[in-house]
Amino acid sequence: MFELIKPLITTHKLGLTIGNRKLLDDVSMTVREHEIVTIIGPNGAGKSTLVKVMLGLVPQTSGTIQRRENLRVGYVPQRFPVASNVPLSVRRLLTLTIKSADNEIMQALSETGIEHLVNARVAELSGGELQRALLARALLRQPELLVLDEPVQAVDFNGELKLYELISTIRKRRGCGILMVSHDLHMVMAESDRVICLNGHVCCEGRPAAVQKDPEFLKLFGPSAAKMIAAYTHHHDHDHESHGH
């Protein structure tokens, strides 16, 4: 059934070797329209590297990448220096590489809930506000594929929940594909359509429920992680129902 939906980006046996270090090994994966694919894995597993190769920021040493023609990508990078030396307002941050009308800027900002911060200084934003500004920045490009590298870092737990809800809403509203890197297993399991467990190579992949029972997943994260996720997912579902329609 998945195969009927058009792929946005597909990698085939992607490899990256620097010196003697194999950072990526035979990574084959696909992101399609309207799905959230999350890459999880331990530190140093090559999650951000994979994303960078897929975006064309780092050239691969083997394998191929197929992008849909003229694919519009919105990117939120992992590290963004908050205390940047460049004095910037949020409006300016959004329009660094794109010329946009004022109403488009305001719309993108209202979509991520920070309309009121349009004239705020980037250096004065909180962690959550900065992530929302970067997300708005990505949305302004009308992306077909949204690439989010650790979108909830430097955000407190409450803000984290809200950000994941926002990402889920964006997918529903815009129908874009979302490729996300995360180490937060709870949220990932609740909001992703597919999970790719990476440790240089793809250890296992599939629907969250299937992945967390996979022996490879258990080997990487340990059985306690799986139990915690199960407990959380259950709680999360329940919560949803009680506020339901």
Place this chain on the structure above:
Amino acid sequence: MTMKAMGIDMSILTESFFIRALLAGLGIALVAGPIGCFIVWRRMAYFGETLAHAGLLGVGFGLLFNINITLGAVVSAVLLALLLLALKRQREIAVDTLLGILSHTALALGLITVGLVTGAVTGHLDILFGDVLTVSRNDVITVWVGAALVLAVIIYLWRDLIAISVHEDLARAEGVNVPWVELAFMLTMAAMTAFAMKIVGLLLITALTVIPAAAARRVSSTPEAMALWSSLFAGIAVIAGLIMSALWGTIAGPSVVLSASLIFVLTLATRQRS
């Protein structure tokens, strides 16, 4: 108490050599502003220093082969910029270590070459510390033509330069041709180093770019404002430094840099804008 009573003759400030020095210095200040901003934003101060030292090596070769020393400085600074761009891709040696090696090797080799060719390096202190009070009419023209060229390139690349200063990967992902913009910027830095050599001297050229920009950062809330303030501060530093040099006989280059430092200290009293 008047200046005259202090035994200082102000008439020197209207002499034509002083006017020429001012014009040349202000031309440098104009470009030092925006270039300094990018050096501060991109954390390239050490790189600027390395380019300047390469310039000295170029001066040495210029004297050795009897070609124009400004040309020699431009060529060697450009070659070093290209070498660094290539070496940045390797991962064996950290970039700042590499800069430390190249910078001081170029300085040492430059001093030795200049010394061997001319018999004594001390005869060429002007290259190291600037000798703005002896600039000729042609020097002034060279500075302004060079400044106009450098400014034109910077204005042309402005948006892209700011995008890669904020976040290089993001800019690249959004279609900015990062290697090309980076190369073009390094070339403008190399050119400015060579043009400014005679005015503030190779050892202090980085100071004239970085210090006014650091001061401007404190009072600016947009990149454009910071570039303009930076040029303005550099200009004030040039004027103050030259007056100081003319009246008290201090070396011109260091006087200009000291004035810039003083401006920076004054901006510390203001609240940092973000």
